[in-house]
Amino acid sequence: MVDEGLDREGDRWVAENVKRLREQRSWSQSELARRMVAAGATNYNQMTVSRTEKGERTVSVGELLILAKVLETFVIDLLQSPPANDIVELSYAVQNKIQSIKEGMEELYELQLTLALKADSYPFGKTLPPFERVIEGLVTTTPDEIVEDVKADRAEKIEIDRLRDDKRLKREDPIAELEHEKGPFVTAMMEVYGVLDPEAS
Known part of the structure; x- marks a missing residue:
């Protein structure tokens, strides 16, 4: 029944x-x-x-x-239930964003290779050495380096936020605000993004 x-x-x-x-x-x-x-x-x-x-x-x-x-x-x-659907929809959104980033990484690799090939065939000589260094930096930047840059930028923003006296401005990072009520998923995300020291969790 x-x-x-x-x-x-x-x-x-x-x-x-x-x-x-x-x-x-x-x-x-x-x-x-x-x-x-x-x-x-x-x-x-x-x-x-x-x-x-x-x-x-x-x-x-x-x-x-x-x-x-x-x-x-x-x-x-x-x-x-609607709350379960919110989680499902957010999961789809995150999956789609991850896929979009992966596709972006593939596109980045192809662009880097095209730039490298064209730059190799260009007679820079001694006229544009600074530009050569810029191109070298662009074609050698890896996805891992981009991820590390994002993590470093986020950590820097959080540190700046901690040094501010005005509490109204202490809203730079939405994850950091959850530190007092973090569960296993937020904790895992905080560790990956460098917001939380893994040894302190």
Whole structure:
């Protein structure tokens, strides 16, 4: 037998998620209803969407499948609690950013190689030695060095923040502000970015 409390809570989660995803797309309730009908839902109108988002009706499995398709998400995302969905969405965002950085690193390597090849064929002679050194620095900069530079810049900002007397300005690094309430994930991130001494954790 299904716990009625859990069933009602599940309806509420579906309601909140449908409304959240619809509003993210700037769709009216009527627009969502129109798209649901176009995707195969029957007897679906603005009032159906309104009652769904208020948690006044239970959504069938078939309807969930169509909603997931129309809202371009997964059925599980409609059934999860909103806080869990926030974590899922943030996880996707971080994954996408990591992938973007990886692609950027590949593009950087290709640009560096192109620059190196063109520079090797250019007769610099003794006229532009400073520029040669600049090019050498550019083509020899590795992703690891970039990461270390980012960590060093962040550590410097945190140190400057600690030296400031005006508490209103002590908001340079959002991670540092969490030091008094850090959990395992924040602790791991603080260690990687040099905000926290691993031996002190």
